Amino acid sequence: MEIGPILRAMTRNKLGVVLIALQIAFTMTVMINAIFIINERNRMMARPSGADEVNLFHFTSIGFGDDYNERIVVADDLAMIRQLPGVVNASTTNAIPVSGSGSSTGVRLEFDESQPSVGVAIYRTDDQLIDTLNLDLIAGEGFTESDMRYRSESGATLADKTVVSRATAENLFPDKPLNQIVGETVFLPGGVEVQIIGIVDTLQAPWPQSSLIERSMIVPEMFVDTSSLYVVRTEPGERDRVMAEIEDLLLADNPNRVLRSLRSLEDTREETYRIDSAMSTVLWVIIITLVFITCMGIVGLAVFGINRRRKQIGTRRALGATRPEILRHFMLENLLITSVGVLVGAALTIGFSIVLTTNFNMPTMAWYYTPVGMLALLLIGQIAVLGPSSGAARIEPAIATRSV
């Protein structure tokens, strides 16, 4: 093989080798870690919230004036909205998934407040939320109107029934089958006893970054002040039409209020994850720029190296080397340099990934990222050097006879 002469040729241009190898190493570090971050964000964004997001929209209504009675207004509003053509169901709630704003509480298995509690998101809502969000009830049952409690002042939970997400149920009772968890009693702060009457498959907490993202509970309890958050589910395709009409209808019913944040849940999700999607875009731009620059560097130094050795190439050709042999020489040379680069790059990649894991609470990178990245860069190097190498292969043997 020709590795011997190639290696000896490389030792005559050590700096060129080091420059390319380092570029490859940094490029690989950035590329692999960036792709890992992008994949992580995509995975996070792809988690279902449990709600039928495409057909949902929400808005807040805040009443003013002395004779504003929220309990009556909400009942009227919901009755009016539910009978609108194209609407499936509507609810009021203190929070909605993926919105980034909500309330959390601690659930205990015992009355004793010094025992550890399981943190969950708490949705305080009317008796229809499970249907309105179109949640998948996998055990037990939902609420009825008689379960509803109303309050006008803050304080301990009044409701005595709850429907929890599967993750909450499994966290509280790791060893029990789901249908046996239904009927269990748990305790909320202040020693409030609530009975689990149903389990939904998925209902995310409202905060995407939270560690308790999959744990939630629903209680049939409405806070009566002047502000209500409504969530409405429409028939497929009807959402935008209903959204366009709802404001006028509500203001016609009761003008003593202000509506705000009338938005589809899809838009809310997009906004909640805006920073993540912006981050992904920025990382893609960095990756593409970097690969482009590295390729430019490989081409530049290859052309430089070939031009310096035109005469030697010509001599080799004159001595009987075929064009494919010349091509192979430069391809192989690049392969060797890139191999050094990806080996250094593998170490840097893993090192940087450890820094990310320890400082920014990112998960550990799966093992296959590094080898796949190494292969990808070897391939990129070969593609980049293909042009200059075939240029070298076209050098005429006659050049050996000319003096510069």
Add this chain to the structure above:
Amino acid sequence: MFLYYLRLSALSYKRNPILSSLMVLAVAIGIGAYMVIYTLNYTMGGNPIPQKSAQLFHVQLDTGDPNRDNDAPEQLTYLDSMALLDAKRAQRQTASSKFTAIVEPANPEIRPMITNNRGVMADFFPMFDVPFLYGGGWDSSSDDSLEQVVVLSREMNERLYGGADSVGENLVMNGEVFRVVGVLDDWQPIPKFYDVNNGPFDPGEDLLVPWHHIVDKNYGRAGNTNCWKAIDGTGLQAFLNSECTWIQFWVELPNGGEEQAYLDFLNSYAAEQKQLGRFGRPLNNALFDVEEWMVEQEVLPDETQILSALAAMLLAVCLLNTIGLLLSKFLGKSAEIGVRQALGAHKGSLFIQHVIEAGFIGLLGGLLGLGVAALGLEGIKVLLGQEVMVTDWIQLNVPVVFVTIVLAIASTIVAGLYPIWRACNVNPAIHLKTQ
């Protein structure tokens, strides 16, 4: 001599336009990308009130759950805030909380609107150097007497009064009349250091009123509220007496050395409260000045920190590239260097000539890099949109422009050191022979 070398650099650029342009492009991309991330980090992690950040302190009392070992609550309870306000141990102090209300404009053409507001003490305005367009803040006496006075943001004044001097006007908020005493000038510190618990890059509030109104009129609190313990009873009074934290508390301690005295005061207050069965944890009260508080609250997003490491590596790749290209370029003109040496140029002047040539490339790269950075910042602004955070500040500013140019020139010269050294050590004899 400098101008002569500069002209030589330009000539050299023209002789090798493709190679030289590649170098400029590499420097421009590397520096441009780095400056985009630098601008984000520089502002988001910057000091929003440098003139007095060391005199303003965020008060943190550890009233947390004694059965858990999580972090101390960021905000204070009502009981503690009132005790600290009454004690008046600092030169200036303010409680601060967010709430929403409905404003009914006098002009019937404008529909009633929900406003984002903040309750603060009179001291808030002088403490944080809040700029006023018209009028000013209110007197401390208005705090205690619950005078119905309000300060408007500039934008709210535009919406309600068309930007006119509205001082003295009456404003109806939740059905009650408040007198306008001041209109803020544009005031959007980045980060919004006086409230990093409710979005450190959120826009400022529409209206500011004396803090005590929040409790007196039971306004809808809009900020973060955290309760580790169930509220004992129902109603506003039960909430006020609870361990729920929802009030931010800032003090101004203008002279050095007072910090320890104030902390001692906090600790002795906590010790007193321990007697009453509160403050169940070991003493862990703290004062954070503005910069310390930004760090403690991890205001600088993870994203920009990760990006700045990645951008630094991108810059490194671009500079490695530049080294390679400069090497090709300088070695390509060995013959010229040989002639110059033979004509009497010594190594020192060759060195200066090539440093200037590298700097020239760096300068061009830096100028183009400014374009790349401006474009990149514009792109980030578009990606983030207006809804998630305030983005007006995402643009090139004077210090960033300056850093860009200097960094571009300096890094190109550093990258060029080895190629320059090689160029200075060309053996003239060899190159003269082939001429």
